[in-house]
Amino acid sequence: MRRTFDSVGNANARTVSDMTTIALAATDGMLHFELAMALEIFVRDPSxxxxxxxxxxxxxxxxxxxxxxxxxxxxxxxxxARADTVIVPSIEDVDAPVPADLVEAVRAAHAAGARLVSFCTGAFVLAAAGVLDGLRATTHWAHTDALAARYPAVTVDPDVLYVDNGTVLASAGKAAAIDLCLHLIRRDHGSTVANAVARRLVVPPHRAGGQAQFVTTPVPAREDHPLGALFPWALARLDRPLTVEDLARQANMSSRHLARVFRAVTGTTPLQWLATQRIRRAQELLENTDDGIDTIASAAGLGTGTTLRRHFHRAVGVPPDAYRRTFRNA
Known part of the structure; x- marks a missing residue:
């Protein structure tokens, strides 16, 4: 059995072989989109x-x-309380009292060591149960102010698609829940399986962002944004020492204008985006090849194995060798 790691690199008590039971909490007044989406994603085994x-x-x-x-x-x-992962979909009326039986059940599951996940306004349920106290969380952008005002012990981040605190996770609204589901599958089974599920759903396997792997910033739904052609060009050249000037020249922009556009499109800077893509490329190679660390570092544009280990550990929370042992495909 393989050990899983949380977003800060700590080994969880449960293994991938154990993380199999998902309990989907339902109550009157929930919205159907996130509930149906969880059923679609987690019921069907990807071939x-x-x-x-x-x-x-x-x-x-x-x-x-x-x-x-x-x-x-x-x-x-x-x-x-007997599930490995508990998912709380969105509730329709965030001003109505959260059902007491649901709050108590969530608390009991948390005490039993379950991984807790909220979609959209389901974060209000986790917050009512007290399991978000002292943690970062998010919800639909229209309700982030209400969540922050009602639960001041929760650090509400309105600018992310989802937040992973290790055993407590929360997504923003609607499509962001799909991103979080794919993130969970990637954590449990690796990127190959997550990508297979994404292909079946006809969605991006990982929406680009500027934060560490486990916190992704929003990107626009439109595909015709100004960097639409630049992204694939850069991804095909990650093994090269790309600079901001290289990206600006390819995008036919000044470096300063590129930085502004990058911030508007991805929520991050060109160099931070590049760094994230290099780490993701290293993860894919660690999972799917027998290449040595130095070879992977070169292919991902990270120079030497020493540089790869330093940046990888900082971004992912575990060394490359530990990541490979965890997620290596049979």
């Missing part, structure tokens, strides 16, 4: 690439109405 795949159970206090649909649960809310 046997991941073994074992997840077993998903829908848990609710009884028959509940989710959007315009009636949902019959597989089990009651007590089942959350």
């Amino acid at each position: 046997g690439l991941a073994a074992p795949w997840y077993s998903l159970v829908v848990c609710a206090p009884g028959t509940v109405r989710v959007g315009r649909f009636v949902v019959e649960p597989d089990d009651d809310l007590d089942r959350l």
Whole structure:
């Protein structure tokens, strides 16, 4: 069995082989999009690439109405405490009191060591349970101010797609929940499996961002942004010593204008974006090749193995060798 690591590099008590049961919490007044999306992503095994795949159970206090649909649960809310991962989808009315039985069930699951995940306004449930106190979190941009005002012990970040605190994770609204699901699969099974799921969903396997791997900044939904041609050009040349001037010349912009456009499109700087892409390339090579560290460092544009180890550990939280042992495909 392989050990998993949280976003700060600590080894979790549970292994990939153990992280198989997902409990999807449901209650009256939840929105159907995120609930249905979790079912679509976590119920279907991507062509046997991941073994074992997840077993998903829908848990609710009884028959509940989710959007315009009636949902019959597989089990009651007590089942959350026996799950490896608990997902709380979005709630429709953030001003209404969070159901006490759901709050208590989430607390019990947290105490039992479950990984807790909220989609969109599901963050209000985690916050009501107290499991976000002292942690960073996010929710739909329209409700970040309300979340911050109601739960001052939570550090609310309105500018990210999702936040990974290791065993407590939260996503922004709607499509950001898909990004977080793919991130969970990448954490548990590696990028090859996550990419296979993304291909089936016809979505990007990882939306580009300027933060560390586990915190991704927003990107526009439109594909015709000013850097649309620059990104693939740069990704095809990660093994070369690219500079901001190189990127600006290719984009037919001044370096200063490129920096402004990059910030608007990705939320980060050109050099930070490049650094993130180099680490992602190194991760893919560690997972899928037998290449040595020096060879991977060169292919990812990180120079030497020493440089790769330093930047990789800082970005991912574990050394390259430990990452390879964790996520290496059979």
